[in-house]
Amino acid sequence: MEDFGVIVICCDQDYFMAKGVCASIRHFLGDVPICLLVDGTFSVADAQKAYGAKVINRMNMTHDVLKQRSFGWGTTRMIAFWESPFKHFLLVDADVIIWGNILKYANFKDYDVIIDRPCSDYSREAVQEYFFDIPVFEANFPGFNWQNRPFVCPAVLFGTRDIFTLEEYIEILDFKDKHPNVFKYGDMGFLNYMIFRAADQGRLRLGQEDIQFLVPDFPQEHAKKRFPMNETGPVVVDDEANVVHWCGPKPTLSSSNPYSEPMNFFRRKFLRDASGTTGLAAEALLQVEDLQRNIYVYKKKIRKKLTGKY
Known part of the structure; x- marks a missing residue:
């Protein structure tokens, strides 16, 4: 595919998983270019x-306003729409x-943006919980009909660079500064709004496909059956093609729930590919990563308990 690559968003606390993402890209997609969108200064x-991963970080960006205002939870993803080194991309979380x-599913002949396809439209109560505060949203964006929309978790999407104007994004950021609790769950509310508004206005061609499996939404046995593993690795059944997303509890070597074996396999593969590390040495390194993640989560919970903030 011409001028295409996969962009993986990561920060220091989820880089241990981002390495697994990269390994899965190489395993299933061959030598497709990879880019890491890095929030932080870690190596x-x-x-x-x-x-051969490319890197987008604060040091090499073109747009100062994005450098200053679009790093952090809920906004880092948006940088890809203007700073992507590829015209077309698959953008995924860590x-x-x-x-x-x-x-x-990367049909850029017919679409500019391709997002997941939910099983059903969200109820008013679900939109209120996951996307935006409906009364305030309606008062400020009266021209947009939010009802009966197939909104999605945007952790997985195929996109096209410069499909949005930078000005419309800055307007969203300005609105968020004045009304911080209207758009919910980081960029989930406002990115869905931007995508569907642009589609309504004929500014982008929107496609939806079944491209994301949300692990917490299904019983563990279902996930095991749909994404089986054997002693040599993943077993793809019936040409299954999806992005498995641990949007709840994160997969680690010691976790029995959620189903973690696919991520564990690819974290091990990354160590083999990056340094040739296998066996007990690899297991020890991965356990250290898991411990560092657990310490971070524990400190975060304590901080929230003491201050009420993350």
């Missing part, structure tokens, strides 16, 4: 060495793995 040299040939 990603191992991914650059193993897979807590996912690729499963199968997901590129079969």
Whole structure:
């Protein structure tokens, strides 16, 4: 595919999973270019060495306003729409793995943006909880009909660079500064709004496909059956192609719930590819990563208990 790559969003606390994402890309998608969208100053040299990953960070961006206002939870993803090194891209969070040939859905001939397809439209109560405060939203964006929309979790999407204007995004950021609790769950509310508004106005061609499996939404046995593993790795059944997303509890070596084996396999693969580390040495390194993650989560809970803020 011409001028295309996969962009993985990561920060220091989820880079241990982002490495697994990169390994899954190489396993299923061959030598497709990889780019890490990095929120922070930590090193990603191992991914650059193993897979030739490009990097977007504060040091090499073109747009100062994005550098100043679009890093952090809920906004980092948006940087890709203007700073992507590829015209077309698959944009994913760090807590996912690729499963199968997901590129079969990358139909940029007919669409500019391709998002997931939910099982059903959200109720008013669900929109209020997950996307935006409806009364305030309606008062400020009266021209947009939010009802009966197939909104999605935007952790997985195929996109096109410069499909939005920078000005419309800055307007959203300005609105968020004045009304911080209207759009919910980081960018989930306002990005859905931006996508569907632009589609309504004929500014982008929107497609929806079944491209995301939300692990917490299904019983563990269902996930195991749909994404089976054997001693050599993933077993793709019936040409399954999806992005597995651990949007709730994160997968670690010690976790029995959620189903973590696909991510564990690819974290091990990353160590083999990056440094040739296998066996007990690899297990020890992965356990250290898991411990560091657990310490971070514990400190975060204590901070919230003491201050009421993350």
